Amino acid sequence: MTGTLDSKTPDGPLPEKWRRHQNNSRLVAPNNRRKFEIIIVGTGLAGGSAAATLGEQGYNVKSFCYQDSPRRAHSIAAQGGINAAKNYPNDGDSVYRLFYDTIKGGDFRSREANVYRLAEVANSIIDQCVEQGVPFAREYGGLLANRSFGGAQVSRTFYARGQTGQQLLLGAYQALSRQIAAGTVTMFPQTEMLDLVLVDGHAKGIITRNLITGEIVRHAADAVVLATGGYGNVFYLSTNARGCNVTATYRAYKKGALFANPCYTQIHPTCIPVSGDYQSKLTLMSESLRNDGRVWVPKRKEDCAKAPNDIPEADRDYYLERKYPSYGNLAPRDISSRSAKEVCDEGHGVGPGGRGVYLDFKDAIARLGEDTIRERYGNLFDIYEKITGDNAYHAPMRIYPAVHYTMGGLWVDYNLMSNIPGLHVIGEANFSDHGANRLGASALMQGLADGYFVLPYTLPNYLAGQLGKRPATDHPEFIKAEADVRERTRRMLEVDGKRSVDSFHRELGLLLWDKCGMARNAAGLQEAIARIPQLREEFWSNVNVPGYGETFNQSLERAGRVADFLEFGELMCRDALARDESCGGHFREEHQTAEGEALRNDKEFADVFAWEYQGGPAPEPKLHTEPLVFESVHLATRSYK
Amino acid sequence: MNFKLKIWRQTTREAKGELKSYEIEDISPATSFLEMLDILNEQLTTKGAEPIAFDSDCREGICGICSLTINGEAHGPSHPAAACQLYMREFKEGETITVEPFRVRSFPIVKDLVINRSALDRIVQAGGFVSARTGSAPEANSILVPKHNADVAMEAAACIGCGACAAACPNASAMLFTAAKISHLALLPQGQPERSRRVLRMVRQMDEEGFGNCTNTYECEAVCPAEISASFIARMNREYAIASLRERMGE
Numbered sequence: 002m003t004g005t006l007d008s009k010t011p012d013g014p015l016p017e018k019w020r021r022h023q024n025n026s027r028l029v030a031p032n033n034r035r036k037f038e039i040i041i042v043g044t045g046l047a048g049g050s051a052a053a054t055l056g057e058q059g060y061n062v063k064s065f066c067y068q069d070s071p072r073r074a075h076s077i078a079a080q081g082g083i084n085a086a087k088n089y090p091n092d093g094d095s096v097y098r099l100f101y102d103t104i105k106g107g108d109f110r111s112r113e114a115n116v117y118r119l120a121e122v123a124n125s126i127i128d129q130c131v132e133q134g135v136p137f138a139r140e141y142g143g144l145l146a147n148r149s150f151g152g153a154q155v156s157r158t159f160y161a162r163g164q165t166g167q168q169l170l171l172g173a174y175q176a177l178s179r180q181i182a183a184g185t186v187t188m189f190p191q192t193e194m195l196d197l198v199l200v201d202g203h204a205k206g207i208i209t210r211n212l213i214t215g216e217i218v219r220h221a222a223d224a225v226v227l228a229t230g231g232y233g234n235v236f237y238l239s240t241n242a243r244g245c246n247v248t249a250t251y252r253a254y255k256k257g258a259l260f261a262n263p264c265y266t267q268i269h270p271t272c273i274p275v276s277g278d279y280q281s282k283l284t285l286m287s288e289s290l291r292n293d294g295r296v297w298v299p300k301r302k303e304d305c306a307k308a309p310n311d312i313p314e315a316d317r318d319y320y321l322e323r324k325y326p327s328y329g330n331l332a333p334r335d336i337s338s339r340s341a342k343e344v345c346d347e348g349h350g351v352g353p354g355g356r357g358v359y360l361d362f363k364d365a366i367a368r369l370g371e372d373t374i375r376e377r378y379g380n381l382f383d384i385y386e387k388i389t390g391d392n393a394y395h396a397p398m399r400i401y402p403a404v405h406y407t408m409g410g411l412w413v414d415y416n417l418m419s420n421i422p423g424l425h426v427i428g429e430a431n432f433s434d435h436g437a438n439r440l441g442a443s444a445l446m447q448g449l450a451d452g453y454f455v456l457p458y459t460l461p462n463y464l465a466g467q468l469g470k471r472p473a474t475d476h477p478e479f480i481k482a483e484a485d486v487r488e489r490t491r492r493m494l495e496v497d498g499k500r501s502v503d504s505f506h507r508e509l510g511l512l513l514w515d516k517c518g519m520a521r522n523a524a525g526l527q528e529a530i531a532r533i534p535q536l537r538e539e540f541w542s543n544v545n546v547p548g549y550g551e552t553f554n555q556s557l558e559r560a561g562r563v564a565d566f567l568e569f570g571e572l573m574c575r576d577a578l579a580r581d582e583s584c585g586g587h588f589r590e591e592h593q594t595a596e597g598e599a600l601r602n603d604k605e606f607a608d609v610f611a612w613e614y615q616g617g618p619a620p621e622p623k624l625h626t627e628p629l630v631f632e633s634v635h636l637a638t639r640s641y642k
Numbered sequence: 643m644n645f646k647l648k649i650w651r652q653t654t655r656e657a658k659g660e661l662k663s664y665e666i667e668d669i670s671p672a673t674s675f676l677e678m679l680d681i682l683n684e685q686l687t688t689k690g691a692e693p694i695a696f697d698s699d700c701r702e703g704i705c706g707i708c709s710l711t712i713n714g715e716a717h718g719p720s721h722p723a724a725a726c727q728l729y730m731r732e733f734k735e736g737e738t739i740t741v742e743p744f745r746v747r748s749f750p751i752v753k754d755l756v757i758n759r760s761a762l763d764r765i766v767q768a769g770g771f772v773s774a775r776t777g778s779a780p781e782a783n784s785i786l787v788p789k790h791n792a793d794v795a796m797e798a799a800a801c802i803g804c805g806a807c808a809a810a811c812p813n814a815s816a817m818l819f820t821a822a823k824i825s826h827l828a829l830l831p832q833g834q835p836e837r838s839r840r841v842l843r844m845v846r847q848m849d850e851e852g853f854g855n856c857t858n859t860y861e862c863e864a865v866c867p868a869e870i871s872a873s874f875i876a877r878m879n880r881e882y883a884i885a886s887l888r889e890r891m892g893e
């Protein structure tokens with residue numbers, strides 16, 4: 002290991018750090034703001050809220066997304082809710098508790114000061130969103146309603162039916178639309194970032210491809226913000242949208258940005274199980290269902306093929322309630338997912354391939370009535386029925402874990418700036434707040450915290466020294482970056498082989514799910530590290546990308562993303578191999594307690610692993626570490642028993 | 643299952659398009675409609691033919707990028723659902739299925755089944771927001787909102803912005819889309835200060851984009867994947883009438 006990264010965490014007691022930092026941060030005077038151009042890639046909760054806010058403050062913002070409208074970023078799909086420490090239900094919540102739950106949920110692998118700041122600004126997010134007209138659920142008295150959500154013992158989650166992400170994103174999208182109309186934000190939809198441009202070591206622009214015309218364009222700016230979401234699609238099957246990708250952050254990595262903790266991926270416990278090879282994505286059933294649903298499998302293997310309603314109570318194993326009596330069905334995601342895998346590995350799984358467990362609402366319906374359950378989860382039951390053809394009011398749902406979220410991302414300091422000056426990274430694309438496992442309802446919180454309330458304060462620390470330093474797009478670095486992008490596109494189209502892009506993606510995904518999924522071990526990871534370069538080589542000699550570069554070409558779009566996944570997957574495995582401990586979503590089979598729980602090694606691994614690219618397609622990267630210093634919390638063994 | 647497909651192919655916005663025939667075999671009934679198109683595209687690619695361009699992203703009915711008219715119906719035969727939530731078990735063995743893009747004057751075709759819906763974004767830009775400056779919001783519970791209003795606002799706000807309403811409407815009207823946003827914000831206290839201005843601007847933008855008028859055929863409501871009620875159109879008309887009157891009176 003080499004190098005010790007400086008997180009630039011401000012001094013002072015934890016609750017005062019952010020305030021002090023704001024007081025000491027630099028400012029850009031209003032009349033100077035319009036002299037700055039800021040590129041923001043991504044229009045999800047993070048990018049959309051940042052673009053709207055910075056535009057409103059008077060900066061010139063250029064905003065990019067690959068969909069046809071900024072409103073379609075994948076944040077739109079979030080169902081369950083968003084956390085804040087308002088303590089409206091008067092159940093003992095506080096900023097400290099939200100902070101503590103989040104850092105504990107992350108298995109003590111996140112940066113204390115960042116997590117505290119997140120908990121601190123969470124309440125302002127709710128205020129802001131309500132003011133924008135986000136129709137959160139309310140009580141009869143007109144007050145905002147809350148519910149509890151996976152991994153928390155208080156009710157701190159705000160929600161809008163089962164469509165919280167949609168409503169929060171539309172709030173940000175509308176704020177963004179207002180700025181587009183005002184002319185402070187220029188929107189570039191259907192435009193994909195294909196490279197980052199560095200001038201004198203600073204991030205000063207990007208190269209994009211117009212997905213409609215195929216045109217390659219150079220964009221210069223004073224600072225670049227990546228808000229491009231997570232890389233869960235490296236597994237091919239995930240709950241992410243089809244277009245979610247690692248391209249923007251991976252290309253930045255190849256330009257020198259450090260990639261932190263790529264092996265921290267979250268497998269969500271409640272998804273609809275895989276039904277066949279043709280499947281293109283997996284669908285999440287919000288884990289709010291676990292508030293009223295009980296998870297079980299048949300005690301006896303021979304019962305697995307029976308209809309669930311024919312299995313008597315005594316023959317059911319409510320394994321989460323049995324193993325984790327105090328959290329029961331609300332145990333955190335990594336623990337619930339792994340438990341499901343375990344019971345299925347032991348032969349108790351149900352449905353196709355024995356890869357499923359039951360989520361049963363029978364007791365809740367008996368207690369509360371079908372109408373209440375319909376009111377709470379109706380849309381989820383409908384989705385379930387649409388996809389499986391089964392009615393979950395009458396028989397339990399079948400669920401299985403699926404890839405859902407990626408805690409890893411580009412390394413950033415307290416200012417959300419990467420190691421490349423000028424390159425800022427927000428939302429799921431960075432690594433900063435969720436450690437080795439993210440708690441439910443905290444990604445929406447982080448995306449909006451970063452975009453509305455953190456970046457607008459920290460970006461000026463960089464910008465203040467940069468007035469007048471924006472290069473022209475005919476700078477040699479831009480010309481070179483553009484030429485590289487063209488060359489890569491040309492090579493991809495020229496292979497003219499026999500295998501489709503998707504077939505490579507599927508093979509990579511299966512390999513990673515197998516070797517770097519819910520459970521990992523050194524031998525398996527080494528196998529994957531040996532196999533991925535072969536697959537990559539085959540891609541570059543046998544892929545078939547039809548069509549042309551200078552036109553609308555969805556095969557080419559996908560090929561570019563898969564080519565990056567084929568390099569990134571290896572980096573993920575290397576990180577998983579180097580992290581020779583278990584923590585959160587990263588479960589190394591070599592490191593478990595007698596009861597099969599994750600065994601952390603705080604002495605050797607209480608740090609962030611941040612990888613530096615060393616040239617070539619993907620040779621061994623160089624490891625940098627950031628030690629995690631815990632001043633306020635005591636590193637406890639996570640127990641949800 | 644086996645199917646015959648007739649799919650709209652058009653190389654560019656200006657080019658002339660046509661329906662082309664394809665056959666596809668051995669499809670599991672649990673395959674989604676878009677996965678069936680994926681399989682067809684894999685087969686076309688392997689044969690060296692150009693795959694069919696179609697947009698899809700979330701594949702769970704919420705991003706609103708689907709733009710397919712299937713057997714003459716926006717999003718296909720299963721309602722309420724976006725095309726990505728349609729499964730092959732809904733079709734008959736051997737059935738001929740026709741797939742076209744949404745046909746609306748204001749949504750030009752980009753390629754094959756892909757269309758340009760930026761007109762909808764411009765309607766929102768015209769006024770579909772609350773001017774809530776970041777950081778200046780009051781404490782969230784300081785303004786009470788009756789549960790009923792919040793619930794109805796949510797029903798309107800659930801619109802996924804796909805434009806199926808306009809595709810289904812014989813007049814290519816985007817009234818349901820526009821009315822949903824106007825109603826959502828008009829129902830909440832936060833939306834009051836800009837209420838008049840919003841409806842006037844959004845309706846005018848809608849007209850400028852070349853969308854048609856509503857003649858109460860309710861086709862929009864029938865195909866809406868988010869089950870937005872056509873009663874919001876009546877609400878918008880009321881809002882518009884009052885706002886125009888106020889405008890004329892110089893308020």
Ligand SMILES: Cc1cc2nc3c(=O)[nH]c(=O)nc-3n(C[C@H](O)[C@H](O)[C@H](O)COP(=O)(O)OP(=O)(O)OC[C@H]3O[C@@H](n4cnc5c(N)ncnc54)[C@H](O)[C@@H]3O)c2cc1C
Pocket residue numbers: 042043044045046047048049065066067068071073074075076077078079080081082083165166192193194195228229230231240241242245246248249285405406427428429430441442443444445446448
């Ligand atoms: C099904 C589902 C349910 C979820 N439910 C919850 C929940 O209940 N609560 C919670 O807290 N979290 C939830 N999450 C997680 C949460 O939704 C995401 O982590 C969060 O929305 C990510 O926001 P983002 O702004 O970082 O990225 P995204 O919303 O993914 O946006 C990424 C943006 O980047 C753009 N982009 C990407 N690559 C490029 C490129 N190369 N060039 C140009 N543009 C690019 C895209 O167009 C898009 O605009 C859920 C996630 C999923 C998948």
